[in-house]
Amino acid sequence: MIKPLTGNYAAAWGARLARVGVVSAYPITPQTTIVEKLAEFIERGEMDARIIRVESEHSALSAAWGAALGGVRAFTATASHGLLYMHEMLWWAAGSRIPLVMAVVTRTIGPPWNIWTDHSDIMGQRDTGWLIMMSEHNQEVLDSIIQMFKISEDPKVFLPGIVGLDGFILSHTTEPVDIPDQDVVDRFLPERRQPYILKPGDPLIMGNIPSDLRDNVKMRWDIHRSQERAKGVIRDVDREWAKLTGRSYGGLVERYRCDNAKYHIIGMGAWVGDMKEAVDILRDMGYGIGLVKVRYVRPFPGEEIAETLASSKGVIVFDRSVSPGSAGPLYLDVLSHAYIHGVRVPIQNVLAGIAGIDVGYDDIIGGVTMFINALEEGRWPLPSKIQWYFGGGEWWP
Amino acid sequence: MALSIKALPKKKYVLPGNAACPGCPEAIGLKYVGMALGDRAILVIPAGCTSVIQGLAPGSGLSFPIANVPFASSDAVAAGLSAAIDARGEDGVIVVWAGDGGTADIGFATLSGAAERGDNVIHVCVDNEAYMNTGIQRSSLTPYGAWTTTTWTGKREGKKEMPLIMLMHRVPYVATASIAYPTDFIEKLRRAADMKGFKYIHLHAPCPVGWRFNPSKTVEVARLAVQTGMWILFEAINGRVRISPFSLPYKDRKRRKPLEDYLKVQGRFRGIGREDIERIKSMIDDAWNTLLKFT
Secondary structure: OEEEEEHHHHHHHHHHHOOOOEEEOOOOOOOHHHHHHHHHHHHOOOOOOEEEOOOOHHHHHHHHHHHHHOOOOEEEEEOHHHHHHOHHHHHHHHHOOOOOEEEEEEOOOOOOOOOOOOOHHHHOOHHHOOEEEEOOOHHHHHHHHHHHHHHHOOOOOOOOEEEEEEOOOOOOOEEEEEOOOHHHHHHHOOOOOOOOOOOOOOOOEEOOOEOOHHHHHHHHHHHHHHHHHHHHHHHHHHHHHHHHHOOOOOOOEEEEOOOOOOEEEEEOOOOHHHHHHHHHHHHHHOOOEEEEEEOEEEOOOHHHHHHHHOOOOEEEEEEOOOOOOOOOHHHHHHHHHHHHOOOOOOEEEEEOOHHHOOOOHHHHHHHHHHHHHHHHOOOOOOOOOEEEEOOOOOEEO | OOOOHHHOOOOOOEOOOOOOOOOOHHHHHHHHHHHHHHHHEEEEEEOOHHHHHOOOEOOOOEOOOEEEEOHHHHHHHHHHHHHHHHHHOOOOEEEEEEOHHHHHOOOHHHHHHHHHHOOOEEEEEEEOOOEOOOOOEOOOOOOOOOOEOOEOOOOOOOOOOHHHHHHOOOOOEEEEEEOOOHHHHHHHHHHHHOOOOEEEEEEEOOOHHHHOOOHHHHHHHHHHHHHOOOOOOEEEEOOEEEEOOOOHHHHOHHHOOOHHHHHHOOHHHOOOOHHHHHHHHHHHHHHHHHHHOOO
């Protein structure tokens, strides 16, 4: 059934179709309409779930995690400061190996107060152990939430997962979305599996002090190993979903017009749509360019990216957030994994769209042509390998 | 019918090899939780002394199902667990076992939220009147005049009235208890477990390490707190306050033991003067007068 849905309603539909049993959330712009929609589904009896209307985001994740510890499929959603406020709990959810799914509607972090999107919030969670992905459009939001439950509850993974969507650009923008039939989702998504359930009469203790710190290291190591294993699960789940619905997103990455591409753009999130448009125009202009859309930030698709970059003459990574004193986090991951896999290619970082500055396909074309022209004219590196874009054609340095 | 200790289940929930200090009131209290709720209990425990008392993983000195959780999360985790138990149709009692910090300070917003929503949870505040696990720092439940490692000359502020604050949340059940009165505490836990909604029990738990008294005197000190009127045992079902039998005699201030008996046995009050003692006495009178207005 194709319906016009905002990104947030698509997220709510994803949770509903996944037969979530407990929803717990706290309103924050631009996430609010997810929890509003879920409350409506539940109160109308269209969704058989309990809703816990908590007093903060810290409690939102705590309650969702508590429900998941108790053996029930749970869902929450947040953004920006809410995500930062629950940061501590992200570690506990991942560290306890309890499957759980959260939608993160990306938004800047203050000061100053600013409700527009950038990726500072979601990129700040990379070390928590959660699976983290970003969506390009509303269909991908809905599909990814259902997929994330399956990935999260796979015994090879048993980690919580975040489905990210850009605030307003997706969250409040209506697109036609195919809502799969419940029986299609039921066939795809098995009964909930989790490593253990906290229940009466079973004296299982989660989280007491370890007698041997090596056990603690192994817990962290096992999270890392499960992230690595998740790569295969993500690819399998993508293929299985494609069989049922005809929609494949490529698993961890999507390559767009990468055949015979000499240069590559790397980006993630909603503006990948603008990047595809930019690639089409640049191709028409005669530039041999392709795009690697990063879907999963964690686990990071190092192999796929290195494989694509091995034949590249130049790569430009667009980051929508920055780690001040270093560079854009996506750039840093691309650099590291290219190096790990022995790929040596010029890689430029563009920090753009930060603080919600609007970036269109023309801005992307501007940055890409500047980079390629510098490379071809032997002027690269530009004044810096890390460039800021402030919008309106203004670059620094 | 009065509760008989002999009639209580014999199964042990606090096991040999736990890591409690000698004379630990929390270990005493946990035994009573086991006696009262048995296998129905699931404990949610924020950081604090009981994080240590459990002993080291993969072993355990407690035989409850336990979720160890970060400070500010306990009542919300409990709310989620309670929803899960309900959804799965299990007969469980979710108990938050939190200290004074996890209850009245860092955990307070979460506690207040769960109480206001009426989540089906029992919150036990095991109150040793300071942050003992980090080394005896003051909390909002440290009493006036007490020495701590962040109030070297004695705390200048009084104790927050947590039970009354919870009473004002209009939850179905609020009670105070003391580790010196096991039958009273056990009965209160059982009453709370039989009620739906949010229940709050504030357990007075004198700590020999932090209060500076001989570890063999824990129960005695706890009893003196009640006998001097410093700690009042009461319960409130649906807002109706009733002074519990063990505290009833001390409604009459003449029947209270001298406050000095309670203060003298504790090193933490060593530095206080005559004026401070008078001030504490007037605080006790105020506490009784306020509470009796609700009876």
